[in-house]
Amino acid sequence: MIYLDSAATVPMRKEALAAYAEAAEKAYGNTHSLHDAGSDAAGYWDSCRQLWASFLNVRPEGIYFTGNASEGNQLAIRSLLKGRPPNKRTIITTKLEHASVLTTLHELEKEDYQVEYVPVDRNGIIDIEIYKDLVDDQTALVILQLINSEMGAMQPVAACTAHAKKWAVPVHCDIVQGFGKISMDIKALDVAAAVCSAHKIGGPKGVGIVYIDPAVHWESVYEGTTHQNGFRAGTVDVPGIVSATIAAKHAVAEQQDSYRQARQLQEFLINHLPAGVALTGDVETKSPFILGLILPHVEGQWMMLQCNREQIAISTGTACKIGSGEAMSAMGAMGVETDVARKFIRISFCRLTTEKELKEFLRVVDQTLKKPALL
Structure with missing residues (x-):
């Protein structure tokens, strides 16, 4: 996976x-x-x-x-x-x-x-x-x-x-x-x-x-x-x-390299996002290890399930609040409308994440967004 x-x-x-x-x-x-x-x-x-x-x-x-x-x-x-x-x-x-x-x-x-x-x-x-x-x-x-x-x-x-x-x-x-x-x-x-x-x-x-x-x-x-x-x-x-x-x-010893890698992965993802997918937060000041994405016309839960079918693990927010509108409260506090917040997904990186894996994730997202049944 x-x-x-x-x-x-x-x-x-x-x-x-x-x-x-x-x-x-x-x-x-x-x-x-x-x-x-x-x-x-x-x-x-x-x-x-x-x-x-x-x-x-x-x-x-x-x-x-x-x-x-x-x-x-x-x-x-x-x-x-x-x-x-x-x-x-x-x-x-x-x-x-x-x-x-x-x-x-x-x-x-x-x-x-x-x-x-x-x-x-x-x-x-x-x-x-x-x-x-x-x-x-x-x-x-x-x-x-x-x-x-x-x-x-x-x-x-x-x-x-x-x-x-x-x-x-x-x-x-x-x-x-x-x-x-x-x-x-x-x-x-x-x-x-x-x-x-x-x-x-x-x-x-x-x-x-x-x-x-x-x-x-x-x-x-x-x-x-x-x-x-x-x-x-x-x-x-x-x-x-x-x-x-x-x-x-080990995490402290690797911290600078891990951060540099996460910045590179974040930049790659932003440069290759499918049309209509938006990044939440200020890319210059936020942590590059966590990326919140708003989809154009697909609910986050649907995208998460579709990625799981393709053996890709993503989330719709912090695991400690799954099933309780985890992203909804955060998005609401930021002034994001409820209908838009439902289209939220989160991906997050560690030292093991690779650009190749992101390419596969982007492929699945792009194909899912293009399915006529979802338009």
Whole structure:
């Protein structure tokens, strides 16, 4: 199968698979056990924290591991809010956030938090002036995804953080679609918390990585939890974390080459799009790894099924919201009409994607659009 859905997940790297097997054999102990097997496992865990800190340019004591990035988003948001003064009840965010964030926000609204959504333009970029007007001394938290999952829009996170700091407001940032793909420096973004995912970079599913600035006050969601300083309950999955760390090491080492390749693939695709197919977002500022396309007269779901018949994997939006109008909310926030949004498809690249595969995808799209029954 030609796989053009790398924003959903990518195949595990052979190095990550080998690392998992080795760690499962050698680091089988519980990191909280006081015997040597527990100490050995804790040593692996601590080494992984050190490495993730170097990848992100942060302090290792701020690194935590979760069951996935969705859980990481939920725990980071709620932990930061529990550490804020109780009178601060406003959250500033966008409607382009990941499903795990939007679901948490809906829950928080039922808990008497007020959520303010910053409008975005046709390219999916927030209105920075409206954002500045919304952040004030009653703001509890700013939540801003670095790179949107549907069309790859990249937000001005550093500028938003700089303004939030004037009001001593922490910023939480989902960097899942950015880590390993663009140059990543959390210290430069200056966010209070960030979340990334192992399986987006060739690591195992079931491992999320969370950073919370040790200088920022937060409180545990789970009363009485002792694992990972109370951030997440449960025995730490050392083999999964080791595997994720090895995948991250390779992704970081390949990042510049991967980005260059993605830019070339994006340019090739844009130059060869069939007539009537439009790219969403600003090609000069968006991530080249994610391309949202609007078809002229075919619904995205139909095109996805047709590509699947031809053994080509594409999507109609982020896999965490399939069946729930995943692209519709994002497109609606960008001012795209509902009928047009239904014609949305997404393709996304990884280091394994080739120009030859894109040619085959374009052939299928072109043939599908020309079928008389669809006109």
